Amino acid sequence: MKVVLLILSLVLVLYANQKGPMTGSPMSQNMTHLQLEIPKATWEPIFFESINERAKVAELSDLRSTVLANDDFEIRVWMGFGVSALQGYVIRRSGGQWSTLKIPGIRPQDPSTRVNVAVNPKSGWEPLWKSLLSEDILSLRDSSQLPGGEYFTDGISYVVEINMNKRYRTYMYGSPETHSLPEARHMTKIARLLSEEFAIDRH
Numbered sequence: 377m378k379v380v381l382l383i384l385s386l387v388l389v390l391y392a393n394q395k396g397p398m399t400g401s402p403m404s405q406n407m408t409h410l411q412l413e414i415p416k417a418t419w420e421p422i423f424f425e426s427i428n429e430r431a432k433v434a435e436l437s438d439l440r441s442t443v444l445a446n447d448d449f450e451i452r453v454w455m456g457f458g459v460s461a462l463q464g465y466v467i468r469r470s471g472g473q474w475s476t477l478k479i480p481g482i483r484p485q486d487p488s489t490r491v492n493v494a495v496n497p498k499s500g501w502e503p504l505w506k507s508l509l510s511e512d513i514l515s516l517r518d519s520s521q522l523p524g525g526e527y528f529t530d531g532i533s534y535v536v537e538i539n540m541n542k543r544y545r546t547y548m549y550g551s552p553e554t555h556s557l558p559e560a561r562h563m564t565k566i567a568r569l570l571s572e573e574f575a576i577d578r579h
Contacts, residue, residue, distance in 0.1 A: 410442075410542055411544070412545075413543065413545035415546070415548075417520035417548070419520070419533075419550075420546070420548075423454075423457055426456075426457060426462050427535060430464070434477070434491050434492045436452075436466065436492075439544065440539070440544045442539060444539055444540075445471075448471070449468070449538070449540035450466065450468045450469075450537075450538075451466075451467045451513065451537065451538050452466050452536070452537040453535075453537075453566070454535040454536075454537075455534050456481060457532070457535075457550075465477070465478060466492070476495050478492065478494075478495045478574055479492050480492075480493065497573040499573060511562045511563075511565045512562050513536065516562055517547065517559060518547035518548060519550065519560075531553075531554065533548060534548065534550075534563055534567055535548045552564045
């Protein structure tokens, strides 16, 4: 009798192993995760404290933990981090459709209803996207990886977040207009381009 019970127990164990764990679901076992590229730089935890706070007010998701559909992407460009109120842009392409949110800077005297505003580029989406790509918005290195290291000044700093192709990356430039490196010049042109296209006050 003991032998029969032992055999039955072994059969049940083998069957359970073939079926897989009793908890969880196929979706949880096959979830797609983002590849994170976050620089180990001094600015990152400091600046993202402000970014996360502003994103929450603007009712935005955490971009570094959001998995988008295969052909969708989202780029956020934040500016401020000094005496200027933090503001920015959210550029999305979802289901082949473009959209942008303007994230106004919020000060204590500003109305609490100023969460975000839908805007369109003056030149149109394709010309804007072509211009952004020509300034290497997707591939610029973080300033901490450049000669001289991170740039902290009293001027305006810029943080870019990119979620594309199941990959998240971010980088920062502080007062790039005061530096001669090619990457800093690209960041300056990106900021100027977005400011002109969406008429956002950078000062």
